[in-house]
Amino acid sequence: MSLDQADTSHWNAVLALAPIGTAAATDDGSPARAWHSLARGEAEALEPRMADLFALASASRDPRLVVEVTALRALVLASLAKTGDALTFARRASLMARTEAEPDAELLANIVLARMRRHVGKPHLAVRILDALARLVPEAPRAWLEWERLLAGGTSPIDALEPEPDATTSATTAATAARAPMPTTTPARTGRRLLLAARAGDRAEFERAAADLTDATVTWTDVQDEARALIALLDPDRAVPDSLREFRHGTDEALRYGLFGARVAPGEQEPGINVFALARPGEKGRRVLIDGLGLFAPGRLIACEEGARRAHGRTDSGLAMLVLAGPDPTSEAEFFRRVYGFAYSPRTHRGVLDVLLHRMRKRIEPSGTITRTDGHLALSLRVAVAVADPRCAPPAAARILSALARQPLATADGVAARLGITLRAAQLALQQLVNDGACVARRMGRHLEFQLCDSTFREPTGTDALRRKGSDPAMAKP
Numbered sequence: 306m307s308l309d310q311a312d313t314s315h316w317n318a319v320l321a322l323a324p325i326g327t328a329a330a331t332d333d334g335s336p337a338r339a340w341h342s343l344a345r346g347e348a349e350a351l352e353p354r355m356a357d358l359f360a361l362a363s364a365s366r367d368p369r370l371v372v373e374v375t376a377l378r379a380l381v382l383a384s385l386a387k388t389g390d391a392l393t394f395a396r397r398a399s400l401m402a403r404t405e406a407e408p409d410a411e412l413l414a415n416i417v418l419a420r421m422r423r424h425v426g427k428p429h430l431a432v433r434i435l436d437a438l439a440r441l442v443p444e445a446p447r448a449w450l451e452w453e454r455l456l457a458g459g460t461s462p463i464d465a466l467e468p469e470p471d472a473t474t475s476a477t478t479a480a481t482a483a484r485a486p487m488p489t490t491t492p493a494r495t496g497r498r499l500l501l502a503a504r505a506g507d508r509a510e511f512e513r514a515a516a517d518l519t520d521a522t523v524t525w526t527d528v529q530d531e532a533r534a535l536i537a538l539l540d541p542d543r544a545v546p547d548s549l550r551e552f553r554h555g556t557d558e559a560l561r562y563g564l565f566g567a568r569v570a571p572g573e574q575e576p577g578i579n580v581f582a583l584a585r586p587g588e589k590g591r592r593v594l595i596d597g598l599g600l601f602a603p604g605r606l607i608a609c610e611e612g613a614r615r616a617h618g619r620t621d622s623g624l625a626m627l628v629l630a631g632p633d634p635t636s637e638a639e640f641f642r643r644v645y646g647f648a649y650s651p652r653t654h655r656g657v658l659d660v661l662l663h664r665m666r667k668r669i670e671p672s673g674t675i676t677r678t679d680g681h682l683a684l685s686l687r688v689a690v691a692v693a694d695p696r697c698a699p700p701a702a703a704r705i706l707s708a709l710a711r712q713p714l715a716t717a718d719g720v721a722a723r724l725g726i727t728l729r730a731a732q733l734a735l736q737q738l739v740n741d742g743a744c745v746a747r748r749m750g751r752h753l754e755f756q757l758c759d760s761t762f763r764e765p766t767g768t769d770a771l772r773r774k775g776s777d778p779a780m781a782k783p
Contacts (some may be wrong), residue, residue, distance in 0.1 A: 316413060320449050322448040322449050334358065346526030348527075372401050375394055379393075379398060380527070402414040412442050415434050419453050435457065447490050456531065457567075460569055496535065498517070518536065531562050539597040539600065541600060542600075549561055555592060580698070581608075581625075583598070583690065585686070586685075590630070604689045619644065627684035632684070635681060716755070
């Protein structure tokens with residue numbers, strides 16, 4: 306079999322998270338058939354066929370087909386939890402699409418790249434890509450793009466922006482740009498309902514939204530798996546899928562699907578601690594996303610306020626670990642290793658552990674008591690508590706990169722004000738990011754402005770090929 310020319314008739318269905326037409330998916334060796342198989346959750350059977358499909362695409366000499374198959378290969382690998390390899394293929398597809406200047410292929414490849422960025426724990430890069438695509442290709446099907454935007458960047462707590470009476474035009478424009486756009490398609494709109502219901506503690510509405518979201522994503526297995534994961538991570542009393550079990554119970558900090566960005570937050574607020582460990586007296590703890598606290602209604606909420614995170618971060622990490630362990634004792638060696646990240650030596654670290662336990666006892670009282678017996682620690686709760694888990698929080702560099710992703714050019718003053726940190730701390734962090742190649746500094750008059758760097762994605766401009774063919778006949782390829 307040979308593929309002489311790319312048939313892109315099924316691309317709109319992919320972008321709309323709609324079923325692939327049966328006519329397009331009848332050919333076993335076609336990309337449409339591969340998309341159909343992936344949508345049905347057959348990634349494991351599909352993976353061995355991808356090399357042959359790529360060979361056929363290469364032989365066709367059609368760049369759109371090569372980009373499509375490369376992006377598809379990334380999605381297949383991500384479905385099998387091979388996120389490192391998936392990101393490699395997603396980067397390759399994006400670079401090829403940009404080089405070939407194929408508008409439809411570039412749109413598809415960059416949505417896949419944004420998805421992979423989120424899966425590897427870089428939602429701020431995903432948001433930057435998705436916001437650029439939404440501006441430049443407004444007429445394309447938006448269901449997949451809006452779903453990715455919701456999971457990577459969250460949603461606003463209000464439906465529309467109401468400017469203050471004395472607000473300037475520039476201030477209103479900046480606030481609008483920072484705010485997550487309101488979703489217009491069913492999966493993302495229902496996901497927003499779910500987040501808002503969980504945050505408000507409205508159990509009845511949450512269950513309705515959960516059922517509606519499961520139905521809205523039924524066409525694509527991987528998307529539905531993400532929806533079910535989001536539902537479970539918002540509901541403290543719901544069982545989680547096997548892929549999330551270790552994260553839920555605190556034995557692993559890696560969160561499948563990279564759902565750290567899925568939350569209700571004002572657009573001007575950068576990501577902070579989005580994961581809480583919670584437990585009731587006599588029970589083992591579990592982790593939930595921050596908006597799930599509304600469904601738990603803790604008797605005591607323990608979280609680091611902005612500016613106190615350095616002082617309480619280690620203390621809250623220790624408390625979160627004991628909350629997750631519940632009444633079961635944890636050895637001092639295991640506790641120290643999980644909190645500090647290296648092995649415990651009683652001769653060297655005994656004093657450090659003593660100080661930490663003193664701070665933890667002071668912070669948890671009067672809600673609970675920490676006991677220390679025969680080299681083991683245990684927490685006995687008097688009321689239900691929820692403790693912010695700093696081990697799952699994005700590092701400071703990620704918060705700064707997120708601020709830069711939302712604002713094309715920013716000064717150290719602006720970053721410091723946005724994140725609530727000192728100017729000196731912002732300057733040092735930005736300089737380190739420049740040294741690491743994550744952003745670039747540009748002198749603008751007396752000010753030094755910083756811009757985010759993405760080694761793969763370049764935000765298109767009005768003259769870039771990402772504009773739809775036909776919008777400017779001079780730009781259309783013959």
